[in-house]
Amino acid sequence: MSEPVLATRNLKKAFGALQATDDVSIDLRAGEIHAIIGPNGAGKSTLIAQICGGYRPDAGTVHLAGVDVTSLSTAERAQRGLGRTFQISALAMEDTVLENALLGAVGHARKPWRLWGAVERDRSLRDRAMEALARVGIADLADQITANLSHGQRRQLEVAVALTLAPKAFIMDEPMAGLGAEGSKVMTTFLDGLRSEAPILLVEHDMDAVFALADRISVLVYGRVIATGSVEEIRNSREVREAYLGEEA
Amino acid sequence: MSTILILEQVLNGLQFGIMLFLMAAGLTLIFGVMGLINLAHGSLYMVGAFAAAAVAGATGSFLLALAAALAAAAVAGAIIEIVVIRRLYRAAHLDQVLATFALILIFSEGTRWVFGSFPLFLDVPSYLSGPVTLPGGIQYPLYRLALIAVGLAVAVFLWWLTARTRIGIQIRAGENDREMIAALGVDISRLYTLVFALGAALAGLAGALVGAIQSVQVGMGEPVLILAFVVIVIGGIGSIKGAFIGAVLVGLTDTLGGIFLPELFKLFMEPGAATQTGSALASMAVYILMSLVLIWRPTGLFGARA
Amino acid sequence: MIAERWINWIVLLGFVVLPLWALFADEPFTITLATRAVILALAAVGLNIALGIGGLVSLGHAVFFGLGGYAMGILAHHAQTYAPLELGPLVIEGTKSMPIIWVTALVTSALAALVIGLLSLRTTGVYFIMITLAFGQMFFFFSISWSAYGGEDGLSIYVRNDFPGLNTLQPIQFFGLCLAVLCLALGIHSRLRTSPFGLALNAARQAPERVETVGLNPMRLKLLAFVISGALTGLSGALFADLNRFVSPTMFSWQLSGELIVLIIIGGVGRLMGPVIGAALFVALEHLLGGLTEFWLVWLGVILLLIVLFARGGIIGILTGKAGPNV
Ligand SMILES: Nc1ncnc2c1ncn2[C@@H]1O[C@H](COP(=O)(O)OP(=O)(O)OP(=O)(O)O)[C@@H](O)[C@H]1O
Ligand SMILES: [Mg+2]
Numbered sequence: 001m002s003e004p005v006l007a008t009r010n011l012k013k014a015f016g017a018l019q020a021t022d023d024v025s026i027d028l029r030a031g032e033i034h035a036i037i038g039p040n041g042a043g044k045s046t047l048i049a050q051i052c053g054g055y056r057p058d059a060g061t062v063h064l065a066g067v068d069v070t071s072l073s074t075a076e077r078a079q080r081g082l083g084r085t086f087q088i089s090a091l092a093m094e095d096t097v098l099e100n101a102l103l104g105a106v107g108h109a110r111k112p113w114r115l116w117g118a119v120e121r122d123r124s125l126r127d128r129a130m131e132a133l134a135r136v137g138i139a140d141l142a143d144q145i146t147a148n149l150s151h152g153q154r155r156q157l158e159v160a161v162a163l164t165l166a167p168k169a170f171i172m173d174e175p176m177a178g179l180g181a182e183g184s185k186v187m188t189t190f191l192d193g194l195r196s197e198a199p200i201l202l203v204e205h206d207m208d209a210v211f212a213l214a215d216r217i218s219v220l221v222y223g224r225v226i227a228t229g230s231v232e233e234i235r236n237s238r239e240v241r242e243a244y245l246g247e248e249a
Numbered sequence: 250m251s252t253i254l255i256l257e258q259v260l261n262g263l264q265f266g267i268m269l270f271l272m273a274a275g276l277t278l279i280f281g282v283m284g285l286i287n288l289a290h291g292s293l294y295m296v297g298a299f300a301a302a303a304v305a306g307a308t309g310s311f312l313l314a315l316a317a318a319l320a321a322a323a324v325a326g327a328i329i330e331i332v333v334i335r336r337l338y339r340a341a342h343l344d345q346v347l348a349t350f351a352l353i354l355i356f357s358e359g360t361r362w363v364f365g366s367f368p369l370f371l372d373v374p375s376y377l378s379g380p381v382t383l384p385g386g387i388q389y390p391l392y393r394l395a396l397i398a399v400g401l402a403v404a405v406f407l408w409w410l411t412a413r414t415r416i417g418i419q420i421r422a423g424e425n426d427r428e429m430i431a432a433l434g435v436d437i438s439r440l441y442t443l444v445f446a447l448g449a450a451l452a453g454l455a456g457a458l459v460g461a462i463q464s465v466q467v468g469m470g471e472p473v474l475i476l477a478f479v480v481i482v483i484g485g486i487g488s489i490k491g492a493f494i495g496a497v498l499v500g501l502t503d504t505l506g507g508i509f510l511p512e513l514f515k516l517f518m519e520p521g522a523a524t525q526t527g528s529a530l531a532s533m534a535v536y537i538l539m540s541l542v543l544i545w546r547p548t549g550l551f552g553a554r555a
Numbered sequence: 556m557i558a559e560r561w562i563n564w565i566v567l568l569g570f571v572v573l574p575l576w577a578l579f580a581d582e583p584f585t586i587t588l589a590t591r592a593v594i595l596a597l598a599a600v601g602l603n604i605a606l607g608i609g610g611l612v613s614l615g616h617a618v619f620f621g622l623g624g625y626a627m628g629i630l631a632h633h634a635q636t637y638a639p640l641e642l643g644p645l646v647i648e649g650t651k652s653m654p655i656i657w658v659t660a661l662v663t664s665a666l667a668a669l670v671i672g673l674l675s676l677r678t679t680g681v682y683f684i685m686i687t688l689a690f691g692q693m694f695f696f697f698s699i700s701w702s703a704y705g706g707e708d709g710l711s712i713y714v715r716n717d718f719p720g721l722n723t724l725q726p727i728q729f730f731g732l733c734l735a736v737l738c739l740a741l742g743i744h745s746r747l748r749t750s751p752f753g754l755a756l757n758a759a760r761q762a763p764e765r766v767e768t769v770g771l772n773p774m775r776l777k778l779l780a781f782v783i784s785g786a787l788t789g790l791s792g793a794l795f796a797d798l799n800r801f802v803s804p805t806m807f808s809w810q811l812s813g814e815l816i817v818l819i820i821i822g823g824v825g826r827l828m829g830p831v832i833g834a835a836l837f838v839a840l841e842h843l844l845g846g847l848t849e850f851w852l853v854w855l856g857v858i859l860l861l862i863v864l865f866a867r868g869g870i871i872g873i874l875t876g877k878a879g880p881n882v
Contacts, residue, residue, distance in 0.1 A: 052768065078770035090765040092758040100765075103758050106751045107769025112776060118749040125751070165769060286681045288813075336864055342681055343612050347820055348863045350813045354856030362850050475692045475809060478685040486681065525702060532700040536693035540674050543686065547677040 003066055004029045005199050006082075006169045011050050011060035013043075020046040022223040024060070026201075028169055033191065033200045035210045038220035044203045045087055047220070048173050051201070052084045053077045065168055078107065083167030083198070085158035087174045091146050097157055098142040101129035104164030132163040136190065151178030156187070169199055176206040188212055211235075219243070253387050258508050259501065264393045266500020267400030271455035272477035273484070273492040274407055275448025281487030282420055282444050283338050288349035289329065290452050290477070291470025292356035297322040297453025298460035298469060299360060302369040311374035315457055322453020323446040330445040335438065353471070361467045368464035371457070396458055403451065407489055420444060476503075479535055483542045485552025494550060499535050506534035557874050563828045566835070570734060578727050586726040587798070592838040593733045594794045599818040599830030600740045601787030606816065607825035608748060609780040610760030614812050615671065615687030618694045619785040621807035622667055623660035623792025625698070628710040628802035630656050635713055653718045653732075656793050664789025665782050672781035676774050688809055695807040709803025716797055723797075733794055737831070740787050745827055747783070756780050788815070817859055823871030832870050 004027035011024040020043040028034050036044050049055040051062055053074035061070045069077050078084070091100050102119055105128040106112055120126060133139045136156040141149065149157065155175050162170055175191070176184045188209050191200060195215075204210050210217065211231050218228040221243045227234060234240055276290050300321035305314035329352060337345045373392045380388040411417040419435050431437045456470065463469070480499050484491025511527030518526065542550065570593065577585035598620055605611040633640050633649025640647040650656065675686045699707045715723045723729045747753045759766045759773035766773045796802045805811070814837070822833030840858075844851035862869060868878035 054764070073772070074764075074767040075770050075772045078768050082768075084768045086764070086768075090762045090768075092761040092765065094761060095754075095757065099754060100758075103754055103766070104769045106755055107766075107771050110770070111751045112755045112771050113779075114751040115747055115753075116750055117746075119751045119754045120749070122751070161765070161769065280681065286684060333860065333864070342684060343606075343816075343820075343824070344863050346612060346614065346684060346813075347816065348860055350817065351856040351859035351863065353813075354852045354859070358850045358853040358856070362853070471809065472692070475688055479689045482682060482685050482689065529697055529700045532696035533693045536689055539686070539689055543674055543677060548682070 002030065004063075005065060006051070006171075006201065007063045008047075008051060009061045009063070011047065011062070012058045013046055013050055013055055014058055019223050021050065021057075021220075024220070024223070024225055026218050026225065026228070028199045028201050030199055031195055032215040033195050033202055033213045035202045035204060035214035035217045036220055037204065037207070037210060037217060042220045043223040044220055045173055046223075048084070048171055048201075048203060052082055052171055078165065078167075079110075081165075081168030082171060083162035083165045083169070084171045085155070085162050085173060085175055087177070087203075089151075089154040089158055091154060091157060091161075093145075093147040095146055096142065097133065097138060097144050097146055097149065098126075098129060100146055100157055101133050101142075101160050101164055102126070104132065104161040105129045108165050128164055132160040133157075135163060136160045137186065152180060152183045155179055156183075159187075159190075167198055169201065170194070171201045173203045174205060175202070176204055176209050184209055253385070256385070256387055257389060258505055260387075260389055260393065260397070262501035262504030263497060264397050264400075264500070265504055266497040267397050267404075268455050268459050269473070269477055269480050269500055270400055270493050270496035271403060271451045271458075272473055273480040273496050274403070274489055275451040276474075276477055277481045277484070277487055277489065277492045278407075278420070278444060279448045280481070283334075283441055285334065285338060286342055286345050286349070287334070287448075288346060288474065289352035289356065290448070291472075291474030292353050293322045293326055293449040293452040294456035294470040294473055295356065295360060295467065296325050297456035298371070298465040299364060299369065299456075300453070301457035301460055302371045302465045303364075305371050306369070311372075311377075311461075314371065315454065318453045318457030319450045322456070323450040325453075326449020327442055327446040330442050334445065335441070338441070357467050364467075366467065368466035371460040371465055373461045392461065399454075399458065403454070404489075404493055411489060416440075416443070476535065479539050481549070483539055483549055485549030488549070488551040491549055491551030498538065502538050503531075503535050506531035510534070559826065559828075559871060559875050559877075562832075562871060562874055566828055566832055567738075569835070570831075574727060574730050583726050586730050588838055588842055590726065590730045590733055590798055591795075592834045593730065593737050594791050594798060595815075595818060595837065596831040596834035597733070597737045597740055597794065598788045598791035599815050599822075599834055600737065600744055601784045601789075601791060602815050603784075603819050603825070603830050604744060604747065604787070605777075605781050605784035606819060607829065608753060608760065609756050609777050609784075611777055611781060611784075612684050612816070613675075613687045613781070613784075614684050614809065614816070615689070615691035616785070616788050616815050617691050617807050617809065617811040618667060618671065619664035619788040620792035620795065620811060620815075621694055621698065621802075621804070622664045623789035623794075624796040624802040624806040625704065625710075625792075626660040626663050626789070627656045627716070627793040627796040628712060629704055630659060631712045631716055632704065632710050651714075651716045653716045653723070653793075653797070656716060656797075657790055660789045660793035661786045664792070665786040667789075668782045668785025669778070672778045672785075676777055676781070688812070691807060691809050691812050695804055695809070698804040698807055705803070707804060709801055709805075712796070712800045712802075715800055729798070733798075736790065736794065740790075741827060741831070743783075743787070748827070752776070752779070817855075819869075821859070821862060821869050823869035826869075826871045829869060829871055836870065 006028040009025050011021050013021045024047055038044055046055065050057045053072060061068055064080055064082060069080060102125055105125040109125060130139060133142055136159050138153060138156050141153060155178060159175055176187055179187055184206055191213055194200060214231055216228060216230060217234045218225050219234060219240050226243050227237050227240050272294060276287060279285055279287055297318035301314040301318040304317035305311060333348060337348055377392045377395050379391060381391045383389055411420060419440055476499060480495040481492055483498060484495030510531040511524045514523035514527040574586050574589045602616045605613055630650050634651045671690050675683050678686060704710050717723060718732055721728045721732060755766060755771055756776045759776050763773040792806060818833035818837050819830050821836055822829035840855060844854055866873055872878050
């Protein structure tokens, strides 16, 4: 089997006495969607932050395409091919939807030092941004101010910005949150097709979506991975039921 | 240069540092609890000094003057908290800067309106004037020693207040989570007014105490305010301990730099140029200190890591 | 509600018509006032790049204003005393030529902005505000204690410097020169704002973590903005010194840094013409209120407080009914 696109080994991060992630080792392989599930506060977002460079782990490593990126900054990791969406939208709220997507295109083209010439008139940047918006279905919102979007639309824009980067791996923190039933279905179909472009590490509470999409699932509880396996394996795991569903088991 | 002179300058630096601490403690408390950057803190220092000078002029009593300084600054602080500052807690830093800058304009020009442009003078009371002889034969002004003592007493009081009292617990809780303590039934807006008035009173006290060794005039607060900013940048915002250590460091650096740097340069430069270079460099010494601390620890010596 | 574009043109037109009127009505003082407004506007346009687009609340921009002023003062001083500036083996002749002075002002303040920015941008939020304020104070005290160029008393320059092809001694010609420089700076601001750099910088203000996740370094973006901003403010300092034929440590004062921010806020933060409108209004108030009462700053304080608390978006915000450039 080929080496994983993204691999974490023994990641540990504590906030004071709270061990938010504890010895987390997971792989993301080419072509797959690997879902991370777990109750609120399990440490999913903290794990993502360590993968993407927001938090420095107390111990452990992150490898991207075989290269140790643990000591690199968020920006450097993004340049090497990590495309991330945030659980709590991090968008330029005063700017238009198109401008947010253009930012991704500028980052991808590494053109931030162009001080002259309107960004919206740069064909290649504009095309890249518009294409990403169209793929998630919000091209018609391009000229809206981002602050006026609904929660679901902001999630879509988050994904669109990640698309402009053409990353080696997507890291998505709850892309379905706030989408509603219809929107979830559309996003599910979209992510399903996206995995052939780049594998997706998907943190999600929407279990229908997870079960429909995931090739593999890892269950995170109190910062530890208590099980990793196929959808069937996880569904049938007694351990998972006990830990995750608590008294129900 | 004699040891006596050196010790004397160390005491001067300490005294200056302790007065900076009175300013910095209020600033850092207000920032730590309410997240507010208050440029008008220097105005409260000025209010304290003017109130003291006016009351001392009318009654001749230094203690009454100090009481007036504390009261006037606390009341002024409470009023601006209720009328203006309260609306700014959730505002952007830029708005806080502007609104408190506007308050400086209003306070400074308002004071000039009332008291005129000429400096007032506040005399050291007779029972604190004159020098005392310290062990080792150093003659040192009693009043300055009293300032150091008052400052240390305030430091101890603040430590006790934040570490040992109910209010202190509320203050520390408020730093972390204002919803939480509101949920616990603490009247948060009263707590904020109280903290603000306390910080203001400390500034007013400093203004009155320093007013007796310098002149009392409009604009006296801002240079001290900016040094107090340097202090809390060095000490770490929100930390009283950091404010204390930062204040002493800044006080000593500023005072000793002014004396010793010109001397130092005389070792390898001609006297005229040495004095020039030395004193110019000394005027920048505290800012260089600040830069060094920043390079080493961007959030200050005792600041929470951002 | 009025479109912002119209407001911009009307204001610029005002800056052409008023001085021309003053010229024919023989009111040279009005021209001087207008020149003062234009130069302060230039300083604030510079600051607006860091503050309005990049969100950097610099309370130390007087550093650059002062450096520009002293660049002019020192060069012109050496020219008028016929004694070159000797820095060890390096001998620099003084000059009365504005272009050379301007380049010196731009380069000096850009370098200062680079160093100050590198240090200050290690931090954010209130730390940044306090640190820039402290650096301003450092230059202020340095200029007071450095007696070679007048120390506290400042430096007087007897005759205004020259610009090729113009008679700068004529108020209207000097005004025109300053206005041209201001228009150039406005052009730079508007180009910058729509460029890829401006887009990224503007996003770095609103969502720095987003900028990082697209592979850009927000701190470096802000640093470049700070350098450009400082350079433009430095240039305005050189012009200001030439207007008054005088430089002194007050050009470094923290009040000036505060006033530059005030100008921007009165006009409208992040708006192209915000600083220009703010400066015009500031100079007008200073002149009109200052004529009525000695304590006009009290009223400026009250106006400012009202704007901050109730009129977000400044004058342009009020006129267009939009609090920000987009919303
Ligand atoms: N910066 C921080 N400082 C202190 N504690 C933190 C910090 N960030 C997260 N935590 C704590 O770490 C734990 C894990 O948080 P995290 O956000 O990773 O959970 P999560 O699995 O993403 O939860 P959710 O499903 O609600 O998004 C939580 O208990 C949280 O309160
Ligand atoms: Mg989460």
